[in-house]
Amino acid sequence: MKEDFGGKFTTTTSSPRDQLFLPWYLGYRATPRESSVGKKSGRTQEIQRLIGRALRASIELDKLGERQIWMDCDVIEADGGTRTASITGAFIAMSQAIETLIATKKLAGNPIRSYVAAVSVGVVKGVPMLDLNYSEDSSADVDFNVVMTDKDEFVEIQGTAERFPFGNTVLNELLGLGRQGIGELIELQRKVLSK
Numbered sequence: 001m002k003e004d005f006g007g008k009f010t011t012t013t014s015s016p017r018d019q020l021f022l023p024w025y026l027g028y029r030a031t032p033r034e035s036s037v038g039k040k041s042g043r044t045q046e047i048q049r050l051i052g053r054a055l056r057a058s059i060e061l062d063k064l065g066e067r068q069i070w071m072d073c074d075v076i077e078a079d080g081g082t083r084t085a086s087i088t089g090a091f092i093a094m095s096q097a098i099e100t101l102i103a104t105k106k107l108a109g110n111p112i113r114s115y116v117a118a119v120s121v122g123v124v125k126g127v128p129m130l131d132l133n134y135s136e137d138s139s140a141d142v143d144f145n146v147v148m149t150d151k152d153e154f155v156e157i158q159g160t161a162e163r164f165p166f167g168n169t170v171l172n173e174l175l176g177l178g179r180q181g182i183g184e185l186i187e188l189q190r191k192v193l194s195k
Contacts, residue, residue: 047083050156054087054116054147055094057155063111069097080133084118084145088185091116095193115150117185121174123166128173130181142166146178150186 051073071093073086094112101107122132122140129136137143141163147155157175 047086050083050145050147050158051086051090054118054155055090057147058091058112058114058116058149059094060111060113063107063109065107067101069094071097078134080135080137081120081131084120084147087116087118087147088189092189092192095189099193114153115186115189116147116155117182117189118145118147118156119178119181119185120145121178121181123170123174128170128177130177142170142174144174144178146175146182148179148182152179 071090073090075082075086098107098110098112102110119130120132120137121128121130121144122137123129123142124132124136124140126141129140132140132143142159142161144157144159146157149155159171159174
């Protein structure tokens with residue numbers, strides 16, 4: 001089965017993990033650094049897996065039936081937070097694809113169990129910050145990616161001390177900042193999907 005709605009549906013393999021296919025691509029000259037065109041680095045594979053884990057946490061895959069949803073996450077201009085922006089945007093694309101299946105009576109019910117969004121947070125020169133750009137991310141003392149649902153559940157937390165270890169106070173402050181940012185993003189997702 002193959003349908004076009006801006007994304008693609010195809011028949012799936014037997015594994016539910018293969019029902020969402022999310023290629024992530026950093027376009028040539030998307031950053032000031034050179035990127036290898038067409039090369040799938042370990043970083044690219046890790047980002048694709050992160051996006052897939054985030055979206056799988058928001059959907060009951062068995063309710064999709066024998067369908068596979070493909071969503072390209074192409075980065076045209078990168079300035080930090082590309083993987084988190086990809087998660088937030090891919091959730092909207094997935095929701096729209098599912099709405100199309102429901103509207104055309106190819107899917108009986110909505111398999112989405114929760115909204116999901118992601119943000120980057122960090123500590124730059126001692127200041128906790130939300131949605132770090134490239135220069136902030138490059139100079140951050142602590143750097144996190146936080147993925148959450150609209151039910152205030154964590155899907156994934158990736159955190160690193162770039163220079164010095166950090167304590168519980170910093171951890172809790174960054175998670176709180178991430179929760180706030182994700183809450184705002186989920187409200188924006190709701191607005192987009194209600195149109």
